Amino acid sequence: MDPFFYERPTELTRAAARAAEPGAMIYAGGTTMLDLMKHKVYAPERVIDITRLREPGLREIRRDGDLLVLGALVTMHQAAEDATVKAEAPAISESLWLAATQQLRHMATLGGNVLQRTRDPYFRDPSWQAVLTRNDPRDSGEPEGANRLGAVLGTTETFLASYPGDFAQSLAAFGATVEITGPDGARSLPFTDLHVLPADREAPDQVTRLAPGEIITAFRVDLSPATRRSTYIKVRDRSSYAFANASCAAGLAMEGETVADVRLGLGGVATVPWRATAAEEVLRGERPTDDAIKAAAEAAFADARTFHHNAFKVPLGQNTIRRALTVLRDMEG
Ligand SMILES: Cc1cc2nc3c(=O)[nH]c(=O)nc-3n(C[C@H](O)[C@H](O)[C@H](O)COP(=O)(O)OP(=O)(O)OC[C@H]3O[C@@H](n4cnc5c(N)ncnc54)[C@H](O)[C@@H]3O)c2cc1C
Missing domain, CATH: 3.30.43.10 (Uridine Diphospho-n-acetylenolpyruvylglucosamine Reductase, domain 2)
Structure with missing residues (x-):
């Protein structure tokens, strides 16, 4: 070092x-x-x-009516265990429980969690800089190389490094807001605008829209029937201590027999935390039959681009969505 x-x-x-x-x-x-x-x-x-830092809000989980505010220095463990989070937005708690290890969750903060970088081997081993020519070696996987873990959504021809975190998928699904303080004052940003798609980056290393010195102070989540009836499904190579090959944060609100609201955030399959809005559109106002859920899952991957070793992520991602939505549909209440 x-x-x-x-x-x-x-x-x-x-x-x-x-x-x-x-x-x-x-x-x-x-x-x-x-x-x-x-x-x-x-x-x-x-x-x-x-x-x-002394600001108390940084370490607090606060509920204000239908608003849930999670301070950026709250640990993953603290948020995963919080009674309000568990009851009002179980997908958030589950996405944190299924991440990393107990020791890591006690150290790691929510702010740091959403800003973790890709686990792509080309990013984490700078010696690849010498051999890669077509990619930015710091943040991408070689299209014909070790790309099994690479993304299939939000990629370009040469950028396919997947976003690895779990918690971010529930923030994306629930339309959370990020609170930020920087040298020029405070501002907020929709969570799905925090990370920059590879195609939109002004510089290869521009992973987020944070300006120099900007510090995330909190995340705000609007609680609703869809956050209350929610879950996080994570599929990985081993059942613990591994990053997602595919994951889905899902929320569902019913009005009688039809879907009033549905929220889908996908992990392991995209270059940034991913809200599957096309899939949500397929289901909203419909009866959540097996066929409708299958159609929604297919819509989520309509624009997928696969590489040499990662085509399996399309059916895996679709099945993860189907499982999450089926669990929620069959839940009582
Ligand atoms: C072995 C291992 C397994 C893991 N498995 C998983 C997993 O399955 N799922 C998962 O989601 N994660 C996993 N992680 C990642 C882990 O969750 C993150 O390392 C952790 O959440 C980062 O939080 P931190 O507070 O330690 O951040 P730091 O390491 O301190 O910082 C991370 C980044 O965020 C920036 N930063 C931190 N806080 C702020 C802030 N408030 N404002 C602006 N910038 C900030 C830092 O500059 C840095 O760039 C794993 C990590 C390890 C080591």
Whole structure:
């Protein structure tokens, strides 16, 4: 690991100002940062540790009527275990429970979780920079190379590194908002605008729309019948301690026999946290029969682009959606 300056501010505005300086990076739980620094993928000159910031809202889970606010320094464990989260948005709790390990979940924060980078081997091993010519080696998988884990949605011909997180899929599904504070003040952003599709990136390394120094302070989720009747299904190579090959955060609200609201966020299959709006449209206002659910799952992957080793993700992703929606449809209430 390269040497760096370390700072642990207690005021949010100071942290934002320090983090905006060239070569600075924010550090929260450190469970991704430290790995990437050891691999020399990240080599910050300044590390700005935000875990001692005093603003109490950063560590709080708060319900205000039908609004759920999750502070960015809340740990994955804290949110997964929270009684309100479990009752009002079970998909959020489940997406966190099914991620990483107990030890990691106690260290890792929600803000850091959504900003984790791809697990693509070409990104995590900088020695590939020497051999790759067609891709940006830091954030993509080689189309004919080791692309089994690569995305099939939101790709370009050369960018297929998949977004690895779980929690983000429930935020995408539920139309969450991200609260941000930076050197120029506070603003908010729809969660699905936080990550930038590869085709829209102004620079190869522009993974999010955060400006230098901007710190995520909270996530806001509107609670509704669809968040209450929700689940997260994750399919992976082994049943624990592994990233998703395909996952689905789903929420369903019924009005009599028909679907009043349906929410679908997909993981493991896309380059960014993915809201499957085309699939939602297929089901809204319809009876959720097996055929209708199958049609919705197919619509979710209508634009899929597969590569040498990852075509399996299309049927796997479709089946994951079908399973999630079937579980919700057959639930009582
Ligand atoms: C072995 C292993 C298995 C894992 N399995 C899974 C899994 O199955 N599913 C899953 O979802 N995750 C998994 N993870 C990833 C883990 O969940 C993340 O490492 C963790 O959530 C990151 O949170 P952190 O607080 O440690 O972030 P850090 O490592 O501190 O930071 C991560 C990134 O976010 C930035 N950052 C952090 N907080 C903020 C903020 N508030 N505002 C702006 N920028 C910020 C940092 O600059 C850095 O770029 C796994 C990790 C490991 C090591």
